[in-house]
Amino acid sequence: MKTLFTGAKILTMKDGEGVFDGELLVDGERISYVGRGAPRENIDKTIDCRGNLLMPGFKNAHTHSAMSFARSLADDLALHDWLFERIFPLEGKLRPDDQYHLNKVSILEYLTSGMTACFDMYYNPDEMARAAQEMGFRTVLLGTVTKDRESVEEMKASYRRINGRCPLVSYRLGYHAEYTCTEGILRALSEASHELKCPVFTHISETASEVEGCKRRHGGLSPAEYMESLGLLDYGGGGFHCVHFSDKDIGIFKKHAASAITCPGSNSKLSSGIAPLTKFVDAGLNLGMGTDGPASDNGLDMFYEMRLACVLQKLLRKDPSAFDAWTSLKAATVGSAKAMGLTDCLYLEAGQKADLIMIDLMKPNMQPINNIAKNVVYAGAKDDVKMTMIDGIIRYMDGTFHVGEDIKGIYREAQGITDRLKAA
Numbered sequence: 001m002k003t004l005f006t007g008a009k010i011l012t013m014k015d016g017e018g019v020f021d022g023e024l025l026v027d028g029e030r031i032s033y034v035g036r037g038a039p040r041e042n043i044d045k046t047i048d049c050r051g052n053l054l055m056p057g058f059k060n061a062h063t064h065s066a067m068s069f070a071r072s073l074a075d076d077l078a079l080h081d082w083l084f085e086r087i088f089p090l091e092g093k094l095r096p097d098d099q100y101h102l103n104k105v106s107i108l109e110y111l112t113s114g115m116t117a118c119f120d121m122y123y124n125p126d127e128m129a130r131a132a133q134e135m136g137f138r139t140v141l142l143g144t145v146t147k148d149r150e151s152v153e154e155m156k157a158s159y160r161r162i163n164g165r166c167p168l169v170s171y172r173l174g175y176h177a178e179y180t181c182t183e184g185i186l187r188a189l190s191e192a193s194h195e196l197k198c199p200v201f202t203h204i205s206e207t208a209s210e211v212e213g214c215k216r217r218h219g220g221l222s223p224a225e226y227m228e229s230l231g232l233l234d235y236g237g238g239g240f241h242c243v244h245f246s247d248k249d250i251g252i253f254k255k256h257a258a259s260a261i262t263c264p265g266s267n268s269k270l271s272s273g274i275a276p277l278t279k280f281v282d283a284g285l286n287l288g289m290g291t292d293g294p295a296s297d298n299g300l301d302m303f304y305e306m307r308l309a310c311v312l313q314k315l316l317r318k319d320p321s322a323f324d325a326w327t328s329l330k331a332a333t334v335g336s337a338k339a340m341g342l343t344d345c346l347y348l349e350a351g352q353k354a355d356l357i358m359i360d361l362m363k364p365n366m367q368p369i370n371n372i373a374k375n376v377v378y379a380g381a382k383d384d385v386k387m388t389m390i391d392g393i394i395r396y397m398d399g400t401f402h403v404g405e406d407i408k409g410i411y412r413e414a415q416g417i418t419d420r421l422k423a424a
Contacts, residue, residue: 001044001392002027008049009361010034011373012348013056013333019372024054026354029167029392034348052386053359053372056348057116058302059336061261062240062290064122065106066099067091069418070295079207079270087295091123093421099127101413107137108403108410109300111396114385116355119261119290119340121174121201121240123149125158129169135403136395138355140340142174142201145189147181152188159196168391170341172237177203178214178223183230190231199237199258199341202227205249206241207272224249233258238339240290241266242280243273250276250283259286259339262331264308265299266292274312277331278322288336289328302332303380310377325377358387 003026010022012034025033025043033039067087074086099122110118117138120128125141132139141162143155155173162171173193175181193200204223205211214223224245227233233252238259242249245260253260260280267273280287289309291300306328313323337345345353361369365379376384388396395402 002032002042003045003047003392004038004040004043005047005049005054006038007051008054008358009051009372010348011053011055013330014347014349019053024348024356026389026392029354030350031348031352031354031356032350034350049358050362052361053376054348054356055359055376056333056337056346057355057357057388057390058114058332059288059340059342059345060110060115060118060290060300060302061259061288061336061339062263062292063106063118063120063300064293064295065118065120065128066094066102066122067293067295068102068105068414069094069098069421070293071298073418073422074295075269075298077270079272080209082270082296090421093424096124096127098417099124100131101410101417103128103131104135104405104410105414106294106300107131107135108401108407109294110137111388111401111403112385113301113303113382114357114359114388115300115302116357116388116390117337117340117342117345119201119336125162125171129162129166132169133166135405136168136390136393137403138168138342138345138390139170140342141169141171143172144174144176145181145185146176147185152185152192155189156192156196159198172201172341173198174201177206177210178217178226179210186230186232190234193232193235193237197235199235200227200232201237202232202239203241204239205244206267208244211244222246222249224252228252228256238286238288240292241272241275243267243275245276245279247279250279250285253285254283257286259288259335261288261290261336261339262309263290263292263297263305264312265301265305266297268308268312269298270296274316276316277309278313278317281323281327286335286338287327287331288339289331290336301382303377303382303384306332306377306380325374328377329373354389354392356389357385360384360386
């Protein structure tokens with residue numbers, strides 16, 4: 001199917017290219033033309049953008065989609081207490097089929113937030129794969145081995161089973177964190193990474209106490225140093241949060257071309273700290289951005305994350321010029337896509353996947369028009385997302401979902417599961 005977008009303002013997200021007036025043509029699942037005067041042959045559908053903005057969709061580079069059951073259920077706690085006293089006990093009651101239904105709630109929210117892909121770290125990955133495939137949502141799944149759940153062998157089986165099965169869904173290796181794994185598990189994971197030539201991702205240096213605990217357990221090594229010592233970064237990969245990274249940790253990630261993925265909303269809410277994002281960018285790290293899960297950050301909102309990333313860096317550095325809006329917007333789109341291995345979802349250009357969004361510039365917060373890209377970060381909101389297209393198919397437009405699902409039915413299933421978990 002060929003879909004032509006006319007009358008658009010276009011932000012390709014390529015360095016050096018600002019917003020321009022033009023047209024964009026989608027042919028099947030890919031973009032075939034971006035510019036002025038698009039070909040008109042055999043067009044199936046024409047959408048007049050009426051001066052609104054087309055740009056690449058946001059990629060949520062760290063989340064736990066099925067944790068929608070715990071939204072606003074374990075708030076106002078420190079990370080350790082939140083995780084071990086509230087979340088882990090509730091997760092122990094989940095059934096695999098529960099995750100299938102809970103994932104769908106998060107996918108709906110991703111679509112309304114202008115997200116065209118997520119990097120989902122959770123157990124029973126086949127349940128998210130099933131939900132994503134049915135709803136047409138691009139997902140990179142991530143293993144989550146701990147000493148209590150999942151295993152390296154299970155992850156290897158998932159890697160071989162899931163990759164290549166559906167063009168929208170892929171799988172990577174991961175572990176929850178150093179403090180929830182044994183060294184034996186991590187050595188086996190390193191062997192699997194080398195066998196499959198696959199990158200490894202993990203939660204890392206989220207709190208100061210996590211770093212100190214790792215140093216006590218492993219001869220003074222920080223989590224990043226320990227990760228490197230086991231060969232877990234030999235094929236790249238990266239870490240989520242990276243709040244308490246030293247200059248040496250940054251150097252290790254740079255050496256291995258590993259991505260740092262920031263979640264400023266969750267880190268702020270859990271009082272974990274402020275990651276040194278300006279240092280990451282200055283060092284040349286690939287920086288991605290995520291929301292974390294709906295249990296810790298509650299809302300899956302990339303506009304909130306982008307704005308918070310900017311203002312926290314300005315406070316941290318005592319410099320209002322630090323970490324400008326373009327840097328934040330790039331992390332939420334191009335940087336996240338690179339971290340997730342979605343190299344054909346980076347920009348609006350011919351040959352790239354048609355994973356794009358339309359931002360309504362006719363909203364009061366978008367007027368008058370000066371610098372559109374900066375305004376998306378500093379004044380944008382989820383309500384400004386007019387359309388979300390994935391793989392050339394519109395999945396959300398003007399408040400209506402196009403996912404082949406009964407939306408109220410998804411909500412009912414999720415509520416029933418949540419009520420059962422709380423009552424158990």
